Amino acid sequence: MTTNNKVNSIVQSCRVILKMATPGSLPKSDILYYQMLSKYYTKLLKAKENGNFVAAHTVFFPAEILYAMDIVPMHTEMTTWLVALFLGEQAELLSAGAELGLAAEICSPHRGLAGAFLRGYLPRPDVMLWSNLICDNTAKSGELVMKLNNCPGYFVDHPFQHSKAEVSYLVNELKGMIRFLEEHSGHKMNWDKLAETVARSNQQLALTREINELRKLVPSPFPTQGFLKLLSADYLFPGQPEAIEYLTQLRDELKNNASENKTAGKTEKYRLMTLFLPPIYLMSYLDKLYQEYGAVSVVEPMFNSRAEAEFDPSQPLKSVAEKSYLIPESRVMYGPLTDEVVKYVVDSATDYKVNGALFWAFLGCRHACATIKIFKDALNAADIPMLAVDCDIVDPTINPREEIGEKLGQYFELLEGL
Amino acid sequence: MTVSTETSMINLPALEYFRSVNSTFPKNQEILDFKEKGKKVFGWLCTYVPEEVIIAAGALPVRITGYGRETDLADGNAYLYINNCSFSRSCLQRGLRGDYSFLDGVVGGSTCDGARRLFDAWRRYINTPFYQVLTVPRKTTDEAQALYLDQVISFKQNLEEFLGLQITETALLQAIEVCNETRDLLKKLYELRKRPEPPINGAQTLEVLTASFRMPKVNFNQKLKILLNELEHSKVVYNGRARLMVVGSVLDNPEFIKLIEETGGLVVTDELCTSTRYWSDPVIIQEGESAISAIARRYLTNFPCARMYPSEERFDRILALCRDFRVDGVLSQIIRYCVPYAHDFPLLNDKLKTAGIPVLDLDVEYGTSGSGQIRTRVQAFLEMMEAKK
């Protein structure tokens, strides 16, 4: 396996963005955001020379534990695609995945993830950690990555339902992972540190809730694609000071905007619900498009936690386990699609006063697409039109952007007519 | 292959019977007769659902399958999405079109994304009186077994409540006995296939397996005994250019195997949800153990599906099958969008090739009877193996 680590490209890109930022051109929160990114990846790049222990992990993984053990995390999906985006090498990574014999039906981010390790774009981790949140692809990714890096790994089995027995099973799984990490890294678990993290997680949730409240305002002071930054903050620094600092700053800015009645875009004609993820390579294009039509995404029930939960720092591990159940994805996408879940989505639509909903039908994601009919029926019953847009969240060759733009244009025309 | 399926049919009435059971599924005579007696029928989907519990409740477990052939999945596509595997779409469409209206309940496991969503849609759009999906851990640790036992017990309790009866220990023990006999008889059937010239071919075997999910076990066992006896005395034997093994998830269309065998290969064993993974391991009650816990353990630790971790166990059992049945080549038939199996393919492919066993990768839709293309691929695969010799 070749070693041509390309994580550096992320750090450099952040540096460029921050350099070009003239006073006032970027909100302070964005500056914090890019500093957060480059901090995370600088740490990863320096890990070897600093003699740190690196653990690669899949999406929606309790990285809190890694921080508490002073282990350097590497979020594999996010890192892979940040690299691919900054270098424009989506095609390269996907074809690398194909060379491994991964069928085209396998979700592209995970095909690319394996490809990234095959090509050596990501540094070799000391261990691979993964779980079955959020899908079969995540559940199956780990073993291939282990083989490619020939490193040990640990699989966290996340149960399907939310019963008492299942939570304690998950806690047990996490205990097993901690033993595994202690054995391979030589680091001891620092329970006090984990307790602090959990305490901060409460703070983080509270901030997220506040931000969500602000997004309920008409017009919404929060930019359309902003939720991806919220998401990454939790991906990279869950329950860490960095996330808190960023979210606090963001909240203050939004409060400020709200008081000055500043809107996210020029105008706010349509308030949208975003279901699943828009193609990440189209973000700037979509931003323009939304601006043009005066559309703003105000709620993302599948990706934006607004749970009213309080964690108990005296039971840190149980709290971490419970948190994984609070992730909307794990409720809306992984767990059983109960009436409560459907209601939760429909209620979000009314709470956030949305005019319409966009479901990004990422063809690589079987279990997301399979909910389209159910959510469409439920939302339509509440008189909210929903458009499903076929797309691939990372592979630009599947649906040309003109085609997507055309569809959105038509949809806004539809909303106009109502 | 020297003899076609039909010829031997003539001397194997029991096989003919199984074929008739399959030909009218889902509403076959066996099921109707059972319902006649005013008893309940429960549909199960995926090998992790414990049939014993249903049988012990005096009900008939019937495996939910799709059309068993490739057909237009208009409703399946509408209620799920084209990127759900054609098996889940096929099953759902049958449900939506009322083919399973005779079911009093459906039971599934949280085994894969496709199955999970199939159940979500089933619960919402098809009303079957009883509905439960069991959490199936992906590991087989003691904790995992404890969790699964917890699930099976809740299933038992829900059934008791729904049917207004008690599922006694004795009933469970009897159920275990019947199911173990089925497993034992199917094992005997497979033993015959280890012979250099087996008296039964792959297509015929699949008829037997498919019937086994679609009739009361007692009747099935009795018929299968007759068949085994018939095969002992049958003069017809099969031999092929190569001894093949089919691996993958669900396969219940004998036409597919028939097409493979027409090219001259002989399918001598398989690793499928609908075959070895279904019957392999018996329920074994350990010292002072309750029946239900023995059942739960067997279903969780049985021949693993690609969803389970670690995958090595599945690979090792495949290699063992290759050895025991002296397999020359493996056909990996993966239904499109079956992610667990697709993900395992690169690793399995490596393992088999290092073991010197060539692998043919066939991407198929559920229920396919095989196209000219598949015929060509299989024939080329056989020629490739012969050229290597």
Added chain:
Amino acid sequence: MIVAGIDIGSRSAKAAIMKDGEIVGSVIRDTGAESIKTAYQAIETALHNANLELDDLNYTIATGYGRVLVPFANDNVSEISCHARGVNWYFPSVRTILDMGGQDCKAINCDDKGAVTNFIMNDKCAGGTGRFLEMIADVLNTPLTEIGDLALASKSARPFNIVCAVFAKSDALHYLRQGVQKSDIMAGLNEAIGTRCLSLLKRVTIEKDFAITGGIAKNKGMVAKLTEKVGMTPMLSPDPQLIGAIGAALFAMDRCQGNKVISSPKVNYGYSDGTGVYYITMDSAKCNGCNACVETCPNGLFSLSYEDGKKSAVIKKEMLKKISQVCPGISVCRNQRENTCESVCKSNAISHSW
């Protein structure tokens, strides 16, 4: 020694006659509706070119989509093996082959003997196959033989996202409407097909030398595109469409060492249509010439033939092209009368595929 290879493809049938290792006659024609008729016409023309007759053939091997039911063939071999073998005859150094036929596309690896070591084939979608190009040629109303050169003239290729044969057609139309040059459209399509082929090739191992077979190899534009994509100049045989038939003929040659013919005792008789292939297999090795089938078949399908002193049952020549009308298939037949050709054959020499 005279042998023949016949390749019944989905769109065209090819035949090659070899005498002592040299090609003495060949033909390429469209596949008609009835592959049996086509087979006879093809072989007869090829033989005629070499002024030979059917009886002069020591051995014949059929390949291609219609291979299982060429009545006069002694055996059949898959087109994948035949292409590898045929290419190897021209270019022993070739290890990677791309074959594009009427409805499918294959990537093949082979060794120095021309034995297949790995292969992959496209799936249910006809996108980027021969048929696809036909349709495009039709839209651009340019003869199939010229669309290749067309692309070479392109300055700025237009992107095509779909390879659906019919829809690339409408995309092409759309471009024409915008007044885009045909050459640029064609170049765009080649790009799309090229990418598809490359991903197919990547699923086997790409090692030199590289060869392209099938009609596509005559398409200069595609060849140029593939050369660029694969990064190797492909070896092209004089008649790339004939490769499969030549490979089959070479297999036929192996089968008769000297002039002694080791023929597969099994012969298939039948017909094929879109719903599948239907045939009766007669195993002369097992047949003891008891005549029971001849007496039993109500439609008089069979007769006895005497070959090198051995009696064995065959299907009457005049019946060969009528099987679909005469024989209802064994399962139907079995329900109609208690004795069938299969049941009366004590030596299991007869079997039906339907």
Added chain:
Amino acid sequence: MITAIGVDIGSLTTKSVVLNETKIISTAVIRSSDETELCARTTIEQALQQIGLSFNPDIKVIATGLGSKSVTFSQSKSLTACLARGVNSIYPTARMAIDMGAESSTIIKLNERGRLTDWLSQDKCAAGTGVFLEQMAKLMNLTSAEMDALSFKAKFPPEITNTCAVFAESEVISHVHRVPATLREDIAAGIYRSVLGRIISMCKRIGIQREVVATGGVAMNKGIIAILNQELGFDILVPDNPQIVAALGAAIIAREATTGAKM
């Protein structure tokens, strides 16, 4: 006097509708050519000629369909919007419309106010479109109309399993040449079934709601409508001239823009 004109540029035909204050006063359908602009103009001029008039640039024109954005003398509106408006003007009770065009099928849903609330269109794959039907008819040496007329006589339609037009082609060929050949009427019905299977699937995806209207060129085939009724289990509405509905919608939108008066 003329108040507005609507044009619908399809891949096969281009349609135009001319309105006065109250009703349609002329329509025209011509074969589409490569020059969209010219096409749009020609069909308008033809429609006007029929009522002895000629085009004057003051008349408000709205165009929809392929390349309608590039037409210089008109504004462009999306096909779905025009369809909705057209359908609603003919059948105020309609809640759903199935538009079967030459190269795409579109399903739209309308609310009780006749406003577009949802749509689904498939244009990625040829299966289930007009061109597909024409291709299949050609294989049987029939015109689409002949194939349609025949389909009524069907008794045992075969299942056409291949959705890819190219493979379906060889499947149909084989039915034609099989001995004994499958009856052409049965093949025709079989083809319709497979096409409608996909269309009904689309309807179900967004939820079938009556009344349902069929529009587009394909809807002129009585046979396919008959089978559609069978498959749906109720009768759908078909306007006298289903082809021009989108153009009509465009015209109405144009008129509303000029006079502000709703039909």
